[in-house]
Amino acid sequence: MHQIPDTSVQARFANGFARAIELICPGCNTKAMFEARPWQEHGGQVVATEMTCTRCGRPVLLVQLIDDFNNCKPETLFTYPAPGGRDCMTGVQHLQALSGPLARTYDSAVKLYNHAEWGPTALTVRHLLEGLCARLLPAEKRDLPLPRQLETLPRDIDLTRPLQDISHLMAPDGAFGRQFEDEAAIDKVTAENLLELAEQLIHYLVVLPGELAELKSRIATAPVPLRRGGSVG
Numbered sequence: 001m002h003q004i005p006d007t008s009v010q011a012r013f014a015n016g017f018a019r020a021i022e023l024i025c026p027g028c029n030t031k032a033m034f035e036a037r038p039w040q041e042h043g044g045q046v047v048a049t050e051m052t053c054t055r056c057g058r059p060v061l062l063v064q065l066i067d068d069f070n071n072c073k074p075e076t077l078f079t080y081p082a083p084g085g086r087d088c089m090t091g092v093q094h095l096q097a098l099s100g101p102l103a104r105t106y107d108s109a110v111k112l113y114n115h116a117e118w119g120p121t122a123l124t125v126r127h128l129l130e131g132l133c134a135r136l137l138p139a140e141k142r143d144l145p146l147p148r149q150l151e152t153l154p155r156d157i158d159l160t161r162p163l164q165d166i167s168h169l170m171a172p173d174g175a176f177g178r179q180f181e182d183e184a185a186i187d188k189v190t191a192e193n194l195l196e197l198a199e200q201l202i203h204y205l206v207v208l209p210g211e212l213a214e215l216k217s218r219i220a221t222a223p224v225p226l227r228r229g230g231s232v233g
Contacts, residue, residue: 001063002082006075013039016072017047017064024084024116027058031116036062041070085114102131162204166197 004023010033011020021034034051041047048063065076088110096103109124126146133149134142141152171177176194179186 001078025053026081028056029084
């Protein structure tokens with residue numbers, strides 16, 4: 001189930017339940033209005049209905065939590081499957097800490113995507129990459145074309161630093177290494193921090209390379225769109 005904001009509701013029935021909702025359709029990937037059928041109560045805690053995309057007819061399940069008076073609980077509206085839009089990435093606060101303007105550019109790209117503005121989304125992502133390189137590279141390399149800037153990044157950014165930092169933490173005299181001497185003394189906070197450290201390391205070493213390889217494969221095999229005014233053959 002995917003939670004959607006109450007602001008997506010464009011019209012309601014007399015009883016307050018959603019009647020029309022604007023979403024990016026998971027079927028046709030276009031911004032469309034979904035018309036809900038009459039709601040049915042289940043167990044006195046939720047109401048549910050089915051709605052369909054007015055463009056392609058794709059059915060979507062809609063669920064709403066209700067209170068003891070059969071009123072909608074705020075921000076408890078869910079759909080299945082998830083709409084075609086995207087949520088902001090996990091860890092976006094680190095981008096905000098690096099650069100407020102870059103974080104706003106990223107937020108703009110996500111919002112454009114969620115409004116099915118595909119061309120502006122791609123251009124905004126390019127601006128984001130250019131801004132990120134300009135922020136991370138030395139001044140003398142900021143005027144290079146974007147592909148050259150991306151090639152230069154590994155030589156100017158120490159990509160091994162995260163692993164070096166982790167090794168220091170796990171060393172016998174490191175913050176975590178010392179605590180392994182007495183397993184019984186490890187508390188909940190330490191266990192949570194260690195688990196998060198392991199998860200981030202797995203994402204850095206395993207998940208990220210795997211996802212990049214899959215994305216590269218999809219890009220390589222994707223059909224090339226025709227230019228406007230072009231012809232086949």
